[in-house]
Amino acid sequence: MHDLAPLHALGGAEARIDTVAGVTLTENMGLALASVSARKGQETACRAHLGELLEGSAPEPGKTVLHDPEASFWMAPDQWMVGAPFGTHEDLAAQLKARFCETASITEQTDAWVCFDMRGDGIEAVMQLCANIDIERMQTGDAVRTVIHYMGVYVLRRDPANWLRILGSRSSAGSLHHALVTAMKAAL
Amino acid sequence: MIINHPILGPRDSSEFVYLGDATLLKRPDWQAEDAAEQFYDYLHTRDNPAGLHRELWYHEQGDRSWLVVTRDTVTHEITKVELARDVARTGGSA
Numbered sequence: 001m002h003d004l005a006p007l008h009a010l011g012g013a014e015a016r017i018d019t020v021a022g023v024t025l026t027e028n029m030g031l032a033l034a035s036v037s038a039r040k041g042q043e044t045a046c047r048a049h050l051g052e053l054l055e056g057s058a059p060e061p062g063k064t065v066l067h068d069p070e071a072s073f074w075m076a077p078d079q080w081m082v083g084a085p086f087g088t089h090e091d092l093a094a095q096l097k098a099r100f101c102e103t104a105s106i107t108e109q110t111d112a113w114v115c116f117d118m119r120g121d122g123i124e125a126v127m128q129l130c131a132n133i134d135i136e137r138m139q140t141g142d143a144v145r146t147v148i149h150y151m152g153v154y155v156l157r158r159d160p161a162n163w164l165r166i167l168g169s170r171s172s173a174g175s176l177h178h179a180l181v182t183a184m185k186a187a188l
Numbered sequence: 189m190i191i192n193h194p195i196l197g198p199r200d201s202s203e204f205v206y207l208g209d210a211t212l213l214k215r216p217d218w219q220a221e222d223a224a225e226q227f228y229d230y231l232h233t234r235d236n237p238a239g240l241h242r243e244l245w246y247h248e249q250g251d252r253s254w255l256v257v258t259r260d261t262v263t264h265e266i267t268k269v270e271l272a273r274d275v276a277r278t279g280g281s282a
Contacts, residue, residue, distance in 0.1 A: 076251040076252055077271065132200060146203075146250075147203075147249045
């Protein structure tokens with residue numbers, strides 16, 4: 001039998017943590033992800049299922065709903081990403097499919113993304129170097145898709161507000177990590 | 189140039205990719221008797237107005253929605269921005 005060890009997106013066995021002047025960038029491997037796309041004609045029903053899951057309503061454009069265990073952010077008209085702790089929700093896509101049934105197409109996303117948490121005072125200065133977004137005006141709960149070094153990413157502002165979650169494509173994890181750490185060193 | 193996205197608000201045009209004339213939304217019926225002629229027009233013939241032009245833009249670095257942007261080709265003034273899916277569903281594609 002093979003004895004295979006899971007690797008993190010950056011290739012290590014442990015999560016990579018970088019600290020520059022009080023801002024910490026942590027590779028977060030504890031996140032299960034699945035996307036929800038409402039099927040044509042089922043938008044209202046899909047939105048209702050998502051609201052029920054989040055014990056509120058589906059995220060509005062440019063917003064997240066920070067809820068436990070499942071949280072969600074808006075990606076596009078009638079499309080959302082849902083995240084949850086990997087430990088309890090490794091089969092998140094299957095769980096969502098059982099809930100949404102024919103109202104939505106659910107796609108497993110966990111292995112497609114690398115997740116970085118950037119925390120500390122000074123994250124605004126870092127993001128101003130990285131991306132063409134108005135980070136000063138982003139509040140807790142805001143989500144935006146933008147570009148860092150030509151790589152498409154989602155930037156989510158979490159609670160407390162000195163915490164950003166950055167989701168980029170896993171295949172570019174090393175390049176994104178390099179971009180973020182370089183910006184941290186330059187800005188802080 | 190700023191494009192006023194109907195959902196996300198003002199966004200820099202560098203986030204978008206230009207596709208072309210919004211008449212592309214109106215794909216001809218392939219079963220029509222003159223389908224070949226219609227597809228020739230659909231693929232190759234374009235108006236080239238000096239003035240208002242309806243065109244498709246893709247928000248590649250944003251929410252990846254297709255937009256129909258009404259732009260003045262002389263001044264680059266943008267007078268209207270709609271979601272292409274709304275335009276297509278209401279049939280007013282060109």
